[in-house]
Amino acid sequence: MLRIFTTAITTSLVLAAGAFAQAGFEVTDLGDDVTMLANARAGNVAVIQAGENIILIDTQMPPFLDDLEAAVMEVTGGEAPTLVINTHFHGDHVLGNAHFRALGAGILAHRNVAERLANPVQSQLTGNTPEPLDEAFLPDILVGEAMMLSRFGVTGEVLHFANAHTDGDIIVALPGQKIIHMGDLLFSGLFPFIDLDAGGTVEGYIAALDEIIAFTDDETRFIAGHGPLSTRDDLIASRDMLIEGRARVAALVEDGHDLAAIQEQNPLSDFHDDWNWGFITTERMIWTFYRDITGLTQ
Numbered sequence: 001m002l003r004i005f006t007t008a009i010t011t012s013l014v015l016a017a018g019a020f021a022q023a024g025f026e027v028t029d030l031g032d033d034v035t036m037l038a039n040a041r042a043g044n045v046a047v048i049q050a051g052e053n054i055i056l057i058d059t060q061m062p063p064f065l066d067d068l069e070a071a072v073m074e075v076t077g078g079e080a081p082t083l084v085i086n087t088h089f090h091g092d093h094v095l096g097n098a099h100f101r102a103l104g105a106g107i108l109a110h111r112n113v114a115e116r117l118a119n120p121v122q123s124q125l126t127g128n129t130p131e132p133l134d135e136a137f138l139p140d141i142l143v144g145e146a147m148m149l150s151r152f153g154v155t156g157e158v159l160h161f162a163n164a165h166t167d168g169d170i171i172v173a174l175p176g177q178k179i180i181h182m183g184d185l186l187f188s189g190l191f192p193f194i195d196l197d198a199g200g201t202v203e204g205y206i207a208a209l210d211e212i213i214a215f216t217d218d219e220t221r222f223i224a225g226h227g228p229l230s231t232r233d234d235l236i237a238s239r240d241m242l243i244e245g246r247a248r249v250a251a252l253v254e255d256g257h258d259l260a261a262i263q264e265q266n267p268l269s270d271f272h273d274d275w276n277w278g279f280i281t282t283e284r285m286i287w288t289f290y291r292d293i294t295g296l297t298q
């Protein structure tokens with residue numbers, strides 16, 4: 001079942017016709033008490049309903065929080081989340097933390113998330129340095145390598161993948177439903193953001209996809225951090241693109257080309273039509289491979 005959350009759309013229409021871009025969330029009932037909420041503007045969200053426990057995976061960011069809260073409440077029949085799980089520290093996944101904490105939720109994340117939210121570093125890709133966040137945003141339940149979710153009434157597990165997208169990514173695996181929320185370990189059909197300033201590496205990202213591909217099958221459904229609900233074939237396509245793209249850039253580096261020369265040759269040109277998007281363009285993907293291989297930014 002796929003439906004548009006109509007309340008939020010109505011709200012935006014009242015504000016201004018130009019607010020269409022903020023309109024509502026696409027709400028997808030995945031069955032077995034799991035629902036995906038997506039607005040294509042910030043990280044995809046999931047709701048897990050387990051009796052008294054309502055788990056929200058990622059919290060998006062302003063200005064979407066009132067719409068997100070309304071969509072969550074529509075799904076749960078008015079019950080606020082009791083637990084937030086952050087897949088990682090990026091703003092489009094955590095800037096709603098304080099909003100949902102104020103409604104009563106605890107916040108669970110990998111332990112590196114707390115440190116990165118409190119002490120942000122500049123991104124050399126964008127030039128931006130996020131504002132440090134205060135305690136209202138910080139996780140209070142810290143995960144190391146893995147944690148079972150049984151204490152929250154859910155048969156499932158969070159698993160840490162080091163040095164992939166960042167150094168603090170967890171996925172949420174629900175084996176009974178065969179659903180995995182990948183966070184930003186999956187940009188489905190899109191060049192991935194690999195945050196080299198926050199502990200991410202291309203090798204680690206490929207290794208994470210490899211490992212997840214190995215313990216899932218064709219029936220598993222994957223909620224991507226960005227992009228549509230996905231299958232294992234989408235993970236395989238992302239991994240294969242990264243392996244091939246990295247090899248092409250590495251060969252040019254080996255031949256003595258600098259970044260400007262490699263951008264000029266555009267070794268990813270045949271990937272462009274399928275994978276290029278607004279944030280991680282083909283040029284930024286080449287930059288990422290080059291910096292990952294050489295440690296240089298030019």
Ligand SMILES: [Zn+2]
Pocket residue numbers: 042043090092093184225226
């Ligand atoms: Zn994201």
Ligand SMILES: [Zn+2]
Pocket residue numbers: 088090165184193
């Ligand atoms: Zn991210």
